[in-house]
Amino acid sequence: xxxxxxxxxxxxxxxxxxxxxxxxxxxxxxxxxxxxxxxxxxxxxxxxxxxxxxxxxxxxxxxxxxxxxxxxxxxxx
Amino acid sequence: xxxxxxxxxxxxxxxxxxxxxxxxxxxxxxxxxxxxxxxxxxxxxxxxxxxxxxxxxxxxxxxxxxxxxxxxxxxxx
Numbered sequence: 328x329x330x331x332x333x334x335x336x337x338x339x340x341x342x343x344x345x346x347x348x349x350x351x352x353x354x355x356x357x358x359x360x361x362x363x364x365x366x367x368x369x370x371x372x373x374x375x376x377x378x379x380x381x382x383x384x385x386x387x388x389x390x391x392x393x394x395x396x397x398x399x400x401x402x403x404x
Numbered sequence: 405x406x407x408x409x410x411x412x413x414x415x416x417x418x419x420x421x422x423x424x425x426x427x428x429x430x431x432x433x434x435x436x437x438x439x440x441x442x443x444x445x446x447x448x449x450x451x452x453x454x455x456x457x458x459x460x461x462x463x464x465x466x467x468x469x470x471x472x473x474x475x476x477x478x479x480x481x
Contacts, residue, residue: 331428347464351408353430387424392471 328358332386334374336365340397344383348394357387364403371404405435409463411451413442417474421460425471434464441480448481 333349335341349359362370364382374384378391381399385392410426412418426436439447441459451461455468458476462469 347467351430352428390424394469394471
């Protein structure tokens with residue numbers, strides 16, 4: 328099982344990306360974790376370490392993919 | 405079956421997104437079409453109409469998601 332972490336901050340663009348993207352991933356291939364960075368601030372460092380610069384973002388097997396633009400991660404600290 | 409169209413231009417960022425994203429979509433839910441806009445210029449108008457502003461981008465059920473940034477669509481015309 329590959330890992331995918333979806334980082335978001337509850338913004339409308341994040342919600343759109345979650346509903347269209349996270350549910351689109353193949354459940355046979357991916358174990359998906361969803362992290363709300365505005366509520367789980369202890370996860371900010373992990374997100375930054377993975378290269379996440381803005382939300383919404385999906386980290387697939389350690390590689391960050393920024394999906395559209397909701398908010399800069401610097402604004403969530 | 406829902407439709408997803410992945411627009412790219414052969415750039416390294418596009419290739420990364422394709423290998424990690426397009427293959428991650430649930431094949432039971434999505435029929436995925438891949439369009440190379442630098443080679444299939446007749447598809448540029450369709451991409452623009454769907455709201456694609458840069459590549460790589462994935463249009464899921466008509467909604468555009470820009471994944472990281474490879475090239476602006478204006479530079480592919």
